[in-house]
Amino acid sequence: MTVRTRFAPSPTGYLHIGGARTALFSWAYAKKHQGQFILRIEDTDVARSTPEAVQAILDGMHWLGLDYDEGPFYQMQRMEKYKQVIQQMLEAGTAYYCYCSKEELDALRESQMQAGLKPRYDGRWRPETGKVLPDAPKDIPPVVRFKNPMAGVVAWDDLVKGRIEISNAELDDLIIARADGTPTYNFCVVVDDWEMGVTHVIRGDDHVNNTPRQINLLKALNAQIPQYVHLSMILGDDGQKLSKRHGAVSVMQYDEDGYLPEAVLNYLARLGWSHGDDEVFSMAQFCQWFDLDHITASAAQFNTEKLNWLNAHYIKTMDLERLAEIVTPRLVKLGAAPAASPKLMDVLALYRERANNLNQLAAEIAYFYRTPAIHQADAEKHITEDAMPAIRHLYQELLSCDWTVEAIHKVIQETVTQFQLKFPKVAMPLRVMLTGIAQSPSIDAVMHLMGRELVLYRMSVYCKI
């Protein structure tokens, strides 16, 4: 039997980091077993679902490169199927109409909570042999409830958490169709997973409580029960639960913040899963290695610093041409359109090991393509009167020396020697004049990249020549 997994987000917000990891694991598991990965949009909550959220999820998946073999399927487009199954269940007696009003149910829940009980539907409209049901009120449109077994336990061997058993006494008759006829989440999931032949349900562990209900539903439909894989949640950097109000950001925000998708993916892959001591690996490698046995059952705290490290690693090692492509728009945003000279790829080759995100990288090289912003404190500290004679001399020498890193270095060295200074005494003011700040790669390499004309121009501003 081929493996079929799915990612089934509800379009009520963007794709966040937890959802992304769930999608990644589902995707990888399908890839690993040459199976299919299905994308299904669970949009039955019409009030909260939006087309913008659908697009945001699609964008997030695309940015991460999580491609799907089937879908996206939209549950709202599958209404006929659901209604058909509900009708069958009604006829088979595995579901029934319930005429309780919302107010009635709220009151019931309230009183049960008061009494210290688990709030549950009390089965007042559940048909039972020998039981007399009240007359159906004409003014209340009924919901449809599933007739959950009263006795026994539901059990499954969760591929992450191990065996989980829940007593049916803990469960109540859940609503599978609202008063307006639209089916509800647990029911749609069951019908879809069944019909789409999903073999492994990989999802967040906030769904473990839904699993026994879904299994009962599946059994009532005589459907095959899939394997369940419940992933524990991802906590924020501060150890707190991620929520819309607190720290849960769109994966697209990572793009905006200068992260590479391969870094985010690699980071996520290692969050809650491991392969010995391996930390850095490609998605191709991940798909070969990925297994359910090494998924952690406990919650994992997100660590931005480790993500930064991975991001830096990928910036340092990725294809230069692609790096240039990605950095260009970020430079433009800073008002520094990359020009013909110096070649962006050459600049990046020298600078990329210094940055751990793309925005920072763009900001660091911007002065090649626009006037540098002079850092006042650095300027005051390094561009001092006693350094100026040497700088002026150097300016003259640079007018005509060979324009190679070695030649430039030699000229600076000779100047330093001639004026009996330490190397930094000349290099630091030079650095600030050319770049605006006191940190840069090797100054001769920077000058070489910058070109004679620009170097002399920026020096001249200070040399009063």
Add this chain to the structure above:
RNA sequence: GUCCCCAUCGUCUAGAGGCCUAGGACACCUCCCUUUCACGGAGGCGACCGGGGUUCGAAUCCCCGUGGGGACGCCA
């Protein structure tokens, strides 16, 4: 409240009863490299939640406790 889940360095984790004096990675600290900042290299700091069992032997298995989390919707 009821049910369910979880528990190794600050963080992500390795660990399937002896290989554990508990390994790796991020972060942090020191040193080296160096012309500044980085990168890189070499070291260092640092953990099995507590208590009982089982066993010749427990981070690993069992029980209890504690702590954390989740679920209890005509949301998904």
